[in-house]
Amino acid sequence: MPSTNADAAIEAVDLRKSYGSEVALDGVSLSIPSGTVYGFLGPNGAGKTTTMRILTGLSQPTSGSVRICGLDVSDRGKLAPHVGYLPETPPLYDEFSAREQLDYVADLRDIPAETAEARIDDLLDRFGLVGDANKRIGTYSKGMKQKTAFIQSVLHEPDVLFLDEPTSGLDPRAARQIRTSIGDVAASGSTVFLSTHILPVVEAVADEVGVLFDGRVVAEGTPDEVKSRAQTGGEGSLEDAFLAVTSDETRLTGVADE
Numbered sequence: 001m002p003s004t005n006a007d008a009a010i011e012a013v014d015l016r017k018s019y020g021s022e023v024a025l026d027g028v029s030l031s032i033p034s035g036t037v038y039g040f041l042g043p044n045g046a047g048k049t050t051t052m053r054i055l056t057g058l059s060q061p062t063s064g065s066v067r068i069c070g071l072d073v074s075d076r077g078k079l080a081p082h083v084g085y086l087p088e089t090p091p092l093y094d095e096f097s098a099r100e101q102l103d104y105v106a107d108l109r110d111i112p113a114e115t116a117e118a119r120i121d122d123l124l125d126r127f128g129l130v131g132d133a134n135k136r137i138g139t140y141s142k143g144m145k146q147k148t149a150f151i152q153s154v155l156h157e158p159d160v161l162f163l164d165e166p167t168s169g170l171d172p173r174a175a176r177q178i179r180t181s182i183g184d185v186a187a188s189g190s191t192v193f194l195s196t197h198i199l200p201v202v203e204a205v206a207d208e209v210g211v212l213f214d215g216r217v218v219a220e221g222t223p224d225e226v227k228s229r230a231q232t233g234g235e236g237s238l239e240d241a242f243l244a245v246t247s248d249e250t251r252l253t254g255v256a257d258e
């Protein structure tokens with residue numbers, strides 16, 4: 001039984017999730033300290049989204065437990081102020097402008113109007129959206145929508161921010177703005193849980209990496225530790241390490257049991 005750490009920002013113990021006979025998570029335990037940027041990697045179907053939905057309280061595990069900032073994740077009312085979530089398909093209203101969308105979310109989050117206005121102005125400015133902030137989101141490019149959704153997820157300054165593929169499909173400038181903002185969020189002391197297939201993004205921002213394969217964490221540590229443990233020949237990249245620990249051989253030998 002994995003030990004628990006009450007001080008961790010994210011503490012998950014032996015998460016299991018089955019959909020009928022399909023085992024999506026097969027005993028996932030995580031202990032992520034506050035202030036960490038944690039890169040969560042895994043091939044398609046490994047169980048990343050399932051894990052994130054459980055960690056954010058949107059889905060129930062079949063068994064296992066989750067605490068975020070020491071709070072049981074099932075208490076969604078208490079958890080909400082502490083957590084921000086940018087899902088792969090962000091909830092935005094096409095009929096709203098970015099400003100209306102962000103005002104609406106600030107209101108839902110009970111952020112005082114003056115504070116909200118200052119934060120929204122600052123974030124719109126940082127993401128280069130001021131000139132378009134009063135146009136309908138339905139007319140926005142993918143990058144503009146993603147930046148609006150990112151702002152929406154950090155507006156209440158959450159202690160733990162979950163990001164699902166935040167830079168996917170973005171041009172280099174927009175992707176860099178998001179990457180920089182992830183660093184800013186971490187520098188303010190918050191914890192970032194970042195799921196992505198874009199390994200250079202993880203190498204650029206992550207303090208710790210976890211690799212999920214077939215519903216199990218098969219490698220974990222700093223990017224350098226994961227690279228050296230994967231024994232990719234010394235100078236291997238994170239991509240080499242990823243490929244090494246998510247091969248069918250891993251499934252057979254059970255690297256995570258070491």
Ligand SMILES: Nc1ncnc2c1ncn2[C@@H]1O[C@H](COP(=O)(O)OP(=O)(O)OP(=O)(O)O)[C@@H](O)[C@H]1O
Pocket residue numbers: 019022023024042043044045046047048049050051
């Ligand atoms: N609602 C569901 N009903 C049935 N099976 C599901 C459901 N959601 C996920 N699964 C299955 O659980 C497994 C893990 O899926 P999940 O979406 O968590 O993977 P992922 O790592 O996020 O994949 P991707 O990188 O492709 O987004 C897959 O085999 C998937 O088919």
